[in-house]
Amino acid sequence: MITITSAFDSGNIEVLSVDGDTAQLAIRRDHQSDFYQWFHFCIAGAAGREVTLRIMNCAGSAYPLGWPGYRARFSDDGDDWRQTATDYDLSSGVLTIRHTPAGERVWFAYHAPYSMERHRQLVERIGAMPGVTTRELGRSLDGYPIDCLDIGSGPTQVWLYARQHPGEPMAEWWAEGALELLASDDPVARRLRAAATLHVVPNMNPDGSVRGHLRTNAAGANLNREWIAPSAERSPEVLCVLAAMDATGVDYAMDIHGDESIPYVFMAGFHGIPSWTDQQGLAYDRFGELLAGRTRDFQTKHGYPLAGAGRANLSMSTNQLAERFGAVAMTLEMPFKDNDDAPDPERGWSPARSKALAHDCLATLADVIEKAG
Ligand code: ZN
Numbered sequence: 001m002i003t004i005t006s007a008f009d010s011g012n013i014e015v016l017s018v019d020g021d022t023a024q025l026a027i028r029r030d031h032q033s034d035f036y037q038w039f040h041f042c043i044a045g046a047a048g049r050e051v052t053l054r055i056m057n058c059a060g061s062a063y064p065l066g067w068p069g070y071r072a073r074f075s076d077d078g079d080d081w082r083q084t085a086t087d088y089d090l091s092s093g094v095l096t097i098r099h100t101p102a103g104e105r106v107w108f109a110y111h112a113p114y115s116m117e118r119h120r121q122l123v124e125r126i127g128a129m130p131g132v133t134t135r136e137l138g139r140s141l142d143g144y145p146i147d148c149l150d151i152g153s154g155p156t157q158v159w160l161y162a163r164q165h166p167g168e169p170m171a172e173w174w175a176e177g178a179l180e181l182l183a184s185d186d187p188v189a190r191r192l193r194a195a196a197t198l199h200v201v202p203n204m205n206p207d208g209s210v211r212g213h214l215r216t217n218a219a220g221a222n223l224n225r226e227w228i229a230p231s232a233e234r235s236p237e238v239l240c241v242l243a244a245m246d247a248t249g250v251d252y253a254m255d256i257h258g259d260e261s262i263p264y265v266f267m268a269g270f271h272g273i274p275s276w277t278d279q280q281g282l283a284y285d286r287f288g289e290l291l292a293g294r295t296r297d298f299q300t301k302h303g304y305p306l307a308g309a310g311r312a313n314l315s316m317s318t319n320q321l322a323e324r325f326g327a328v329a330m331t332l333e334m335p336f337k338d339n340d341d342a343p344d345p346e347r348g349w350s351p352a353r354s355k356a357l358a359h360d361c362l363a364t365l366a367d368v369i370e371k372a373g
Helices: 116-127 170-182 187-195 206-211 236-248 278-294 317-325 351-372
Strands: 003-005 014-019 022-026 040-044 051-055 073-075 086-089 094-099 105-109 132-139 145-151 156-162 196-201 252-259 266-268 328-335
Touching (some): 116 145, 116 170, 132 236, 145 170, 170 187, 187 196, 187 351, 196 236, 252 317, 252 351, 278 328, 278 351
Parallel strands (some): 156 196, 252 328
Antiparallel strands (some): 003 040, 051 094, 266 328
16 A cells, blocks of 8 residues: 655645555645646655556646646655656546556656645855855745845846746756856856846745645745735835845846647747837847857757737836836746757756756856946
8 A cells, every 4th residue: 555645845745545556636725726747755755666647637737838748857865857658648647657666666746846845945055155245135925035145246136036937956966056157156256246246035935845736835825926016914025135136136037947748848938018118128139149059958948938019018027127127037937848849858957957057058158238338
C-alpha cells in the first residue's frame, strides 16, 4: 500500500482514492481563487514497483493547454529533478504519471520546486557578500518578509523581480542565478555594478509559494493584476515593491515568470501603453534581439499576441512600469515543458537552465545599458 502526502512547503495534492499501486488525485485550488495547476507531493512505500498516478481534474485547470506534451518531474532526493513517463488524455482531462521509485520515498512536482527555506538561505548568503544590501520592503499577509537585495552604485535603476505567480518556481531559480552572478567577480557583474544600481526581489509571493498556489497570494489576489491600485488588505506585496520603485525610479525592469503552454523562452513587453514611444519600443526589441543572439535558450518568434494601441492592461507590472517610469520593462517567460529549440529529454526546462539564462540576460543588460549611457 502506498501513502501520499503534500503536507509540506509548496505541497499541493488531494488524494481521492488509492487502490494498490494506483492513485486517483486532484490538484487543490488556490485559496479564494479558481486557479490551479501546481502540484507537489511525496509517495512512500512503492520502492521497485511501478505506481500509476492519475490526476483527474486537469481539464478544469488554469491552462489545460499546458498538459499535452508535458512530462511530470520526479526526485529521489528533493534536489535533482528529472522527467518521467506522463500521458495526458484530452477526452477525459486525466494526466497519468507512471513511475517506478528507486527508494522508499519519491517526490513529484509540476516543476523543480524552490522552497522558502532555500529562499531564506539565498537572501542570507548573498546578503552577506561585500557590496550587497538587504532590505525588507514589507510583509505579506501571512507575515513573510518581501526581501530585496540592492547591488551596485551606478545611475541606471534596474529592478528584477520574480515569482509574482508562486507556482512558477523557475522564476526564483532565475533570480538565484542572477544574484549569484551580480555578487561575484565576473566581468559582467563588475560592469553592471558600475553602470547601474540593481534591486532584486527574488520572491514577490511567499504566501502562495508556501501554500502550494499556482497564481495567487493568501487573499486569492493575482499579484500581476494589482499594479494600478495595490492595497494593504489585498496586495501588500505589490504595494511595498511599487513604493520602493517610486523611491528609486525604474529605467529597466524584468518580471520573471513561467509559461504553462508554450515550449519556448520568450518575452512580453508593453505594447499598447498610453504613453508608448517608438524609442522605448525599439529599446525593448533590441534587448530581445541581443539575447536571442547570445543563447539558444531565448527566441523572439513564439510568444503572446501584442496588445493594440491603447489596449495595454496597466494592472500588469510590465505595462505599469513602462507607463509610470518610461522604463524598458520586460516580462520573461520560461517553459514548464521544455525549450523545443534545444530540448533536454532527461530534465526538460530545469533550474540549471533558468540560472544560465539569468547570466545571459544580465550580460545583455550590461551591453544595452553601456550603449545607452
Ligand atoms: Zn506568471
